[in-house]
Amino acid sequence: xxxxxxxxxxxxxxxxxxxxxxxxxxxxxxxxxxxxxxxxxxxxxxxxxxxxxxxxxxxxxxxxxxxxxxxxxxxxxxxxx
Numbered sequence: 001x002x003x004x005x006x007x008x009x010x011x012x013x014x015x016x017x018x019x020x021x022x023x024x025x026x027x028x029x030x031x032x033x034x035x036x037x038x039x040x041x042x043x044x045x046x047x048x049x050x051x052x053x054x055x056x057x058x059x060x061x062x063x064x065x066x067x068x069x070x071x072x073x074x075x076x077x078x079x080x081x
Contacts, residue, residue: 004074006075007042015077016042016043034061034063
């Protein structure tokens, strides 16, 4: 998909839409159970010093993800209105 990148590359306050979840097994299943699914909108709330972890808002829930987990989430930037 054009303009697609992984969540670990996103900046604070970015509004994004999840396009794909990479990976296998338990980590992927855990993300899906937390509501991190293709089509869900995500906002990057903040990053810890050294960028790990990253706090996101998805489906009304605030979640903290490690950089290694964020690398498995493909997103596109949403247009701000």
